[in-house]
Amino acid sequence: VTASQVTLSGWHASSQAANKPYEWLIVLDNNGQELYRQEITDKGLGRNDVQNVYPYIEGANKSGFQVTMNIPTKMQGHLVRFIHRLTDDKDGNGNFIDLSSNPVLVNLQYNLNANGINRYILNNHINHAAITVNHVIPSDTTDVYSETEDGKPNMVVVHETANPNDSIWGEINYEKANYNKAFVHAFVDGNQIIEISPTDHEAWGAAYPANGRAVQFEQVEVYGANNFARELVNAAYYTAYKMNEYGMIPSLAQANGTGTLWSHHNVTQYIANGKTDHTDPDGYWANRASRYFGTSYTMKDFFELVKYEYSHL
Incomplete structure (x- = not known):
């Protein structure tokens, strides 16, 4: 090709x-x-x-x-x-x-040069961490995906914890103790990708119908330019890996409910019907992008990084 x-x-x-x-x-x-x-x-x-x-x-x-x-x-x-x-x-x-x-x-085309953080990632050859599987959420908590015809996920939802003072294991241990209320499939930071629940089953992180369609993961709040860039790479890699595993092609969320790449904010905007009001990870990305790189970072920028990782699987 x-x-x-x-x-x-x-x-x-x-x-x-x-x-x-x-x-x-x-x-x-x-x-x-x-x-x-x-x-x-x-x-x-x-x-x-x-x-x-x-x-x-x-x-x-x-x-x-x-x-x-x-x-x-x-x-x-x-x-x-x-x-x-x-x-x-x-x-x-x-x-x-x-x-x-x-x-x-x-030819899944991508452009990492349009955003300063993506250029930083490309120019510094930042690679992703390996995925660590540690399923601390009982596998029988949920069943297969209830909102798809084949019981498999057809989208990935990106979250952010909104907790400025916690570590990846602090977040995981909290969900381990409180999974009956809410949980996601995985957590990422600048150094690790840890999957805590099998992605063949639903998670409870974004309200329905998103819960019945989506692999979901949380970004832990990190500090420092390089640490933030590495977290984005880990997030994009986990997204691309799961898309590839379930036969999805990267595409941005749309108002009609289509698309494979979603933020929690997209869920709120397009399909939640008032069941959730979260806007993550918009604020977190905007803060770190401005603070460390003097630029912005949006789902469109992350989409380019996901396509890059997908093309290199």
Whole structure:
């Protein structure tokens, strides 16, 4: 995959290939909708290695193909599957045999240079911490996600503790003792990412319907420019990691309830219907960004960092 093109090569040998002289490349989005198709003309390439393994498949020795396609705008930044199709129809339909690729993320574009803190992160090569799993919240506290069709999360909610004097373990121990009232899945600071509850189950951090849709984590309030920058990297990495785990593509929260990246403030604005009034992490980010870097930091800036981390998983 380059900025403007995708090149694929491989082989497709099938005992059902007789009378199917046409070969097509078809691209589907994550929901199975067709985005693009192109006939493959560079086909019938020699593949004696395939013949050696599958000598009983007629034509296996000429089952190779390759194709280069220009990337349409609607494919940029999206998760897609590539289909190689053998068919008896010149337009790529008719009777066919399909072979599907694994999901491929096409050019998720990001820009870390537009914000001073993201530039600082990039220029100083700040890397994320490893995720420590320490599930102190009982796994049977909640069930799978009640607001999604498949019981899996489809968004990530970013929180901030609003406690200027506590440590990551102080916060974790408090939730361990009070989880029947509220809890999130994980906490981050400048040095650690600690997951305290399994993300296959709901957390109680942002009211419903967000609780029934979202992986949720808290940022502990930290001090110092480098410490704050490292916390943002840890937060972005955990967000990207969980998005990738559950098949989400990074996208900002929208008023219609779509999007995969949400702040608690977004939940309040768009889907809570008065069940929560929190505005985090806006104030915390604004304070630290101004205090240590003389700039601002918003969900749009964090979104660029999440895309960067997602692209480097």
